Amino acid sequence: MNIELGPLRPDPSMLALGLAQLFLLMFALGVVLLPRIERVRAQRWDATEGRVERAEAVRAEAEATRDAALEEIGAARHEAARIRQEYTEQGTAAITAARAEGIRDRERLLAAGRARIAADRAAAATRLRQDVGGLAVTLAGRVVGEPVHAIAAERRTVDRFFEAH
Template identity: 60%
Template sequence: MNVELGPLKPEPAELIVGLLCFFLMFWLLGRKVLPRIDRVQAERRDAIEGREERAEGLREEAERIHRAYRQELADARHQAARIRQEAAEQGAAIIAAAREEGVRERDRLVAEANARIAVDQALAAVTLRQDVGELAVELAGRVVGESVSAVAARRDTVERFFDER
């Protein structure tokens, strides 16, 4: 071979050894290094995409839990409102019962007081009649100048006077 390469004049043995080394390195890269690089890249991609998928799964799980929490919270608020309503109704019933009991007690006390007043009035009227009668007889005796109590008692003058009124 007589190829003119200019100032570069490689020796054919060096050229063959260089080409053999080049192809050997190319073969080693293709067989050993590149598959490892591809495997590492695949692992990285899997780790990244796997994390994204796990993150998406965790996000969906968190959203599901959040929805369940909000539902439970809404249920708890509804139950609290129902309990408040029941308590208000019970309170109103207790107040009404207490008011009714108070009215009954008031009516009972008023009736007892009226009965006591009527008894006291009757006793006062009897006592007053008796006292007025005695005073009237005594006054009449003073006016006449002698005792008229025997005549008044015999004729029931004072009693007739009060009966006429």
């Protein structure tokens, strides 16, 4: 295979040297330069798009935390409303019981007061009858001019008068 290349015919030693340099250059690129380029590219990606992804992750976590907090607040509000309702019912029951007890006490006091008034009225009426009877007998004695105590006591005139009226 003898191809005539004319003036482009390479020298085999130069061709071997060129190939050796090419492999050396490729080796240097693969071992030193490409890892450095990849590291810089990863840092740039991390600085730009990586922050966006981290920000999205942080935002998603914050939303989840907020949703959990809102759910917890809702549960706490529900519990507070239940407790308020329970204590309102207990307060209403206590007020009703206190009102009933107060009404019973009032009725008891009124009954005792009425009984005491009735007893006092009866005692006052008895005392008044005695005093009026005594005054009537004394007045009758003054009108007649002599004492009528013995006659009035014997005939029970004053008692019969009060019984009739």
